[in-house]
Amino acid sequence: MSLLNIQNISVYYDDHQALNDINLSLDAGELLALIGPNGAGKSTLLKAINNRITAQEGSIQFEGQDLSQISNSERAKILSSVPQAGIIGGAFTVYQTVMLGRTPHMSWLGHSEESDIEAVHRALHSTKLEGFANRRNAELSGGERQRVLLARALAQAAPILLMDEPTNHLDLKHQMEFLEYVKGLTINEGKTVIMALHDLNLVSRFADRTAILDAGHLESIGNTGEILNADVLQKVFGTKIEVFPHPKTGAPLIYPSASK
């Protein structure tokens, strides 16, 4: 049985259908990329999985358990999310921010136990943020802030991580560092990651499988190397795209060659 089963999910905003009958399943340790043009429904799908918006049709199950039927706190032990790094909670220190990730494991008052402190230290250590523990979020660079949000999600200790354009504000080096680290989480710790990404070459480099969304429906899904082909991408993105195999690895390299 798959870890996460998304069955026949449809979402409507008033009379506009944002998602149309989406079916997906994920195994433990997988990195699934969601791609598609703006407005294709990538963010909506992530929000529906995380119960931020309610899908009018269909169900999302974790190990057979319907995720819409459990409390926020129980859901937060299964799903954590890494948002885009904006300045938010700027006055809080990195340590305080990461500790908040322990909320679903804490009592009502938010009192931290030994196990919470250990989890925070582990998360800070593995994201190389130990030296930043007492720095305020507002003082950090975009790359550091993104690592804080990742550390917070790791402290939350959920098996599935949802990420919506996590590398948006990062330069190339930090994009690579971030994604290499996330990839490592799937391989070494068996974390399952669903990530919306715009950069198709990064998708090609890191995603095990890729789902292409177009106007709210699932255009295709499969192994990244097979899915990223010029015909499908040109159709979905409405622009001329050439795809070459990487000379060493054979992974698809995506080159947008003309807008029409």
Next chain:
Amino acid sequence: MKPYLLGILFFLVFLILSVTNGAVDIPFSEIVTIILSTLGEGDQFTQASAPSIAIINQIRLPHTILIALTGAALAGSGASFQGLFRNPLADPYLIGVASGAGLGAVSAMTLRWPEDLLGYYLIPTGAFLGALLTIWIVYRLARVGRIVPLTTLILAGVAIGSFASALTSLMMFRADNQIYRALSFLLGGSTLSGWNPVLVALSYLIPGLILLSLLGHKLNILQFGEDQAKSMGLDVERAKTTVLITATLTTAVAVAFSGVIGFIGLIVPHIIRITWGPDYRHLIPLSILYGAGALLIADLLSRVLLAPQSIPVGIITALAGTPFFLWILRRAKSEVFW
């Protein structure tokens, strides 16, 4: 622990100054004797004069405790509103809650001037209903999508607050025999004396302020936005409603017994945030502690500045608060401490 110890020291100093200062000069030793005797620590009333005993026990002590409670309630609820709206300017006065509570309180007074304990309970009930209605209207008006921006919050708060104040004035105008009492109430001059208001206020504020202090962790999570708060496992709607109702209740009780006093709920939490950081688990209890001391200072000034006449304490807090408000407004641009 240091901020708490300092806060207790700060509070005690102004508590003592408040009890020892007044129109009638009573020696410090006599005050101590009276208080000890009242507490049952020896029978030494004979050494104190009857008027002194009455002044201390029936006027100064209940007044001081009521002022301290009011300061604690306004600063604690101010800090909570700021956390709830994620907005450093969300003072109970500026967002209209205090004026709404004032309208409710005056309505209750017009209905029945308090002469017994039941009458005293009617005022905070009226104030709570007035405050709750106001915050609901202000919140609805100020909300843009899913957030409550600073500008719309203050604009809606000022508009609805002014409207509530106008209604209050109209009501006082109609009930002319109580106009003086209600007017001085509105200016933040406590018109209710004796122990009854203290007892009623305590019965609301002890549970209210304890609950607000315990909600710090939830407010911390809310600082990261509702979406992230939900992802971290918070039941956002329930947390927001609990904070909103508790903070509104504590504001209403403060207003019911001490009138509309502005800026304490703004200044005190702000200074604490700058000095000891934004962690609401400490920000709220510290605001409560320092709020009590801060309003005692304002009250002392109001009694000393033009002695023997005393100025309504709301005038003092507004005089000190307005420049402070402008200073925060300038700083808010940097947002670093928020």
